[in-house]
Amino acid sequence: MEYDFQAIEKRWKAQWKSTDAYRVEEDPNRTKYYVLDMFPYPSGAGLHVGHPLGYIASDVFARYKRHQGFNVLHPMGYDSFGLPAEQYAIQTGQHPAITTETNIKRYREQLEQLGFCYDWSREVRTSDPKYYRWTQWIFSQLFESWYDIAADRARPISELVQALESAGLHEIKPSCDAKWWENLPLEIRVKWGEGFTGDLKSSQWLDASEDEKSQILMQFRLAYLADSEVNWCSALGTVLANDEVKDGLSERGGHPVQRKRMRQWIMRISAYAKRLLDDLETLDWTESIKEAQRNWIGQSQGAEVQFDIAETNHKLDVFTTRPDTIYGVSFMVLAPEHPLVLEITSPAHQESINQYQHAASLKSERERQGAGDQSVTGCDTGAFALHPMTGKKLPIWIADYVLAGYGTGAIMAVPAGDERDWKFAKNFGLDIPAIxxxxxxxxxxxxxxxxxxxxxxxxxxxxxxxxxxxxxxxxEAKGVGSKQINYRLRDAVFSRQRYWGEPFPVCYENEIPRLVQSEQVTLPDVDAYLPTEDGEPPLARAKREAWNVFEGDRMEFNTMPGWAGSSWYFLRYMDPGNETVFCSREKSDYWGQVDLYIGGAEHTTGHLLYSRFWTKFLFDHDWIGFNEPFKQMINQGMILGRSSFVYRIQGTNQFVTFERRKEFQTQRLHVDISFVDGDTLDTEAFKNWRADYADAKFILGEDGSYTCGFEVEKMSKSKFNVQTPDDLVERYGADTLRCYEMFLGPLTQHKPWDTKGISGVHNFLRKTHRLFAQADEGTPDEKSLRILHKTIKKVSDDLNRHAFNTVISALMIGVNELLDSKGHQKELLQPLAILLSPVAPHLAEELWEVSGGIDSVMDAAWPESHDKWLVSDRVTYPVSFNGKVRFQLELDATMNAKEVEDAAIQHEKTAAQIEGKTIRKVIVVPGRIINIVIG
RNA sequence: GCCUGGAUGGUGGAAUUGGUAGACACGACAGACUUAAAAUCUGUUGACCCGAAGGGUCGUGCGGGUUCAAGUCCCGCUCCGGGUACCA
Structure with a gap:
């Protein structure tokens, strides 16, 4: 009987559906194992062959763990808020929810096609109000929390209020801006006087009005509202990411972009900097990802130093990692946006400073930090700082290499000991004191x-x-500085001027924000998905009645960023339907951390950092019992496309085959890979492709066919090299595709997609099918048993170290050898079906049945290999002379090193090798190798 | 620049702890079956040299080194991919 993969796969998919085979429940009697794929965004293009790579690997592992008796949680869902759907909505007016729904449907079909063991009853979507209700809730809790530095954890804001009422800020230290009071309106600060340095008295707190209290508390909340510098593009009415800005213009449209201060929601992730850094130690992630996070968090130790500014009362704080070079300071540099610039610039320098500030505001952060061009720019303010030790006058400059957002936004320049300071001094002729x-x-x-x-x-x-x-x-003794640890990690902007995201559960009264708690705020309908004419986000278009709940003067117009929903989704899978909490403590205690997380490395500093942050926050409040989300992570490599090319003779409609292309002047053109088999072009299909190719002529090769050229590059529509899994599944079946993607190479490595080899894998499944077709009740011989147990051992070991590619080879070898040894007894075949089941689940079910297995193969216990069948009583030693292998020697496995050595020396071929020379030394590694050193 | 991953036959790759380099698969070539082709099956296949069997030399990006033994460890480079950037 032929291997009818279509019938087999259809049959078992239906069977799994009818038995709810992938449904999992908490079971206190079994150990859990949580395997998770990174959340996909359901794009309109559907899955291409690169996507399932990680999904197949996690599915294989999930199935393996299930065989081992673990209670495996393996869910899937969608990060369904996002820009493409919104972009599409802008163009077509179609509500993004509709686009999203259509795309999800397609994703689901494709995922089901591949036979993944997802428990679909746990599916979540970030854009579903039942889901984002809890994203909003977590935001509210961040808003209602502050970070206690002494206790090193988040605490409810009510406890801060109590502390303020009884003792002010004297005995507690909340995480906040170094000079938080400077963010407050002048009226409040005036009341506290000139010399206020942050030591808020309880009397001052009690004296404040409700509005003032709200503004003070805002300085300490973990989700807070503050002005922050953004790339504002007024033509698009939106804020752009650094990489969406090129040469001061928006990448799309080429509109001018300017740095602008905007009031935004911000997450105080900086409060968690140290924990995010330290806890990396506990994670089983690749060293490179951990290192990237370390660099991103960027801890540096040093000192904060105060400089007086000559002829004023102003003081300038700087952070330095090299306080030892304090006597080498010869000038100071401020960020162009530094608030002091305005106050200290001398009238003579005012104009050039204004110009410089304007120029700097037009640069994106990336450009300011030099991207490519290393030219030194700066501008003198005309003001002077006083050296805290020597009293010497130091000129104060501004320069865009100093960033407002890092440290204090100002540096003490030590040209002798710092590359950039040195270049700056050289360029502007400033002193370089020798120290x-x-x-x-x-x-x-x-x-x-x-x-x-x-x-x-x-x-x-x-x-x-x-x-x-x-x-x-x-x-410190002089009172002008102190030890300080600084982090590069900046607080994360949490507002987006977009429609298709979570609405904030926030309203404003007199522009003072407060939480809306009466009811969940859902996304209102709007007449267009664009900003308003005065640059307000799309939600500002919503009419009052369009909001399901409306409080205060207005609702919040921003929405949350993409990472909001994805920062905690792994928790929701544990308890997806819960309507009273985001996830019950009981369930999160049972399922715990994600044991294995598989996804790309592109989320290193975004998603992977934010979800760690939210996890720690939820842990601080004791809503979950662990403080890291993902215990172990594997990053799969990208699958590159294999593009095919045809060679058109210039100025003609004639195409020349690859081998002969050099005989003509040709243009190389991408050709759709669906017309290409191997490298051979289907010329008829090509002619039907596009009207201008209809009467194409071909110069063929010797074999009468047209050969295409090829190149490996990123998969993209414009290169016509996108392979969707669909047609491959149709031609070869899901099991073949699964095995092939695993067989391609190590999961973590980037690799080209090339379907040439797929027939080999398909062939393997056919051979396996053929082996099982001969199933009988006989007793297997020793040779076959040895093959089986060798295969069990290899497959198990390789799965344990996530070497999925060699799992497939091991199975191929096993099947080939069993066909050879006529090992088709059910006793052998049943365990073999189990070994096959993680990689080729449909076929494995079929074969399990054929070989007399009971129930589903999925729940069959993973076979164990027995040493009895693994050890051999004979060993074949390679015998080398001076490291070069000369012959093989089969010996008894029980022989000790000395006996092996004697046997080797006495061997007739040894004499020929020695030939006049003497034996200097003999190395014997029992069971492995013999090396005879002669000379 | 810094961090990080990589480089092995015509191709994808294997070699897990320093111990027979090239498993497995593709492709190619040859053969069997066939009127023929496809499919299938079998064999050969790193390069080079001598040859009847068999044997030898070279060989894991490049140059050194350690070792009885190096794809694997150390030092110095080249190239490719990814991340990141005047971070004080």
Missing amino acids: FDGKDTAESVFTEKTAKLCNSESLNGLSGQKAIPIAISML
């Missing part, structure tokens, strides 16, 4: 901490490493 003994820093910068300091008073003679703590205590 390193024996280093000529007028000629080149010296950035290491190894040289002994000079011209540095009490620090003289010390190396930088030793001088740092001494310099800090010196600064």
Whole structure:
């Protein structure tokens, strides 16, 4: 009987559906295992062959764990808010919900086609109000929380209020901006006086009005409203990401983009910087991803130093990692946006400063940070700072290499010891004080901490490493500085000026925000998915009646970013239908962390950081019992496309085959890979492709066919190299596609997609089918048993280390050898069907039945290999001379090293190798190798 | 620049702890079956040299090194992919 994959796959899919085979429930008697794929965005194009790679791997692993008796949670859902649907809505007026629904339907069909063992009853969609209700709830909780630095965790804002009422800010330290009071309106600060430095008294708090209290609390909330610099594009009425801006213009449309301060919701992720950094140690992720997160969080240790500004009362704070070089400071540099610039610039410099600030505001953050061009720019303010130790006057400049958002937005420049400062000093002719003994820093910068300091008073003679703590205590003693740990990690902007996202459960009264708690806020209908004419987000178009709940003067017009819904979705899968909590504690205690997370590496610093942050927040409130979401993660590589090309002779409609293309002047054109089999073009299909090719002529090769050229590149529609799984599933079946994607190579590596090899894998399944067709009740011989147990061991070991590609080879070898040894007894075939089941589940069910298995193969216990069948009593040793293998020697496995050595030396072929030379040494690794050193 | 992953036959790749490099598969070639083709099956297939069997030399991006033994470890490079960037 032929391997009729279509009938087999149809039959078992129906069977699984009718028995609800993938339904999982909590079961206290079994150990859980949670396998998760990264949340897909359901795009209109559907899945291409690159997508399922990770899904197949996780599915294989989930099935393997199920065989091992684990209670496996393996869910799937959709990150269904997002820009493409909104873009489509702008163009067509179709509600994004409709587009999204259509796309999800297509995704679902494709996913089901591949036979994944998802428990679809747990499916979630971020755009479903029943889901985003809880995203909104988590936002509310962040709004209602502050971060207690001493306790190192989030706490309810009510506890902060209590503390403020009884003792002010004296005894507690909330995470906040270093000078949080400067964000408050002047009226409040006036009441507290000039010298206010953050030590809020309970009397001052009790004295404040309700509005004022709300504004003060805003400085400490974990979700807070503040002004933040954004790339504003007024033509598009929206904010753009750094990489959507090119040369000061929007990438789409080429409209001018300007840096602008906008009031936005922000997440105080910086409060969690240290924990996010430290807890990386507990994760089984690749070192490269962990390292990238470390760099992103960017902890640096150093000191904050205060400089007085000459002839004013202003003070300038800077952060430095090199307080030891304090005597090398020769000027100061502020970010162009630094609030002090306005106040200190001398009238003579005012105009050039204004110009420079304007120019800087037109640059994107990326451009400011140099992307490519290393030219040094800056502008003198005409003001001077006073050196805290020497009192020397130091000119204050502004330059765009100093970023407002990092540290204090100002630096003390030490040209002798810092690359950028040195270049800046050289460029503008500023002093470069020599502070390193024996280093000529007028000629080149010296950035290491190894040289002994000079011209540095009490620090003289010390190396930088030793001088740092001494310099800090010196600064502390003088009251002009203190030890400080700084993080590069910035608070995350949480507002988007878009329609298709979660609405905030927030309304405004006198522009003071408060939570809407009477009812869930759902997305209102709008007449268009565009910003309003005065640049308000699309939600500002919603009429009052369009909101299902309307409180205060107005509702919040922003929506939440894409990462909101995806930061906690792994929790919702545990308890998808719960209408009273986001996930019951009982269920999250049972399912716990994701044991294995599979997805691309492109989410390294976005999703993977934010979901860690939210997990820690939920943990702080004891709503879940673990503080990291994803225990182990594997990042799959990208699947690249294989493009095919035809060669058109210039100026004609004639196409020349690949081998002969050099004989003519040709243009290389992409051709749709669906007309190409191997590299051979279906010329008829090609002619029917497009009208202008209808009368194409071909110069063929010797074999009478047209051969295409090829190249490996990213899969994309415009390159006509996109392979969808659909037609492959139709031609070969889902099991073949699953096996083939696994067989292609290591999961984590990038690899070209090439269907050439798929027939080999398909062939393997056919051979397997053929082997089982001969199933009988006999007793297997020893040879076959050895093959089986070798295969069990190899497949199990490889699955354990996620080497899915070699799992397939091992199965191929096993099947080939069993066909050879006539090992078709049911006793052998049943375990073999189980081994096959994770990778080719449909065929495995069929074969399980054929070989007399009971119930579904999915729940059959994973076979164990027995040493009895693995160890052999004979060993074939390679015998090498000076490392070169010369012959094989079969010996008894029980022989010890000395006996093996003697046997090797006495062997007749050894004599021929020695030939006059003497044996210097013999190395025997029992069971492995013999090496005889001669000379 | 920095961080990070990689480079092995014509192709995808295997070699898990330093121990027989090239498993498995594709492709190619040859053969069987066939009137023929397709399909299927069998064999050969890293390069080079001598040859009847058999044997030898070279060989894992490049140059060094450690070792009885290196694709694997160390030092120095080249190229390709990804991330990131004047982060004080």
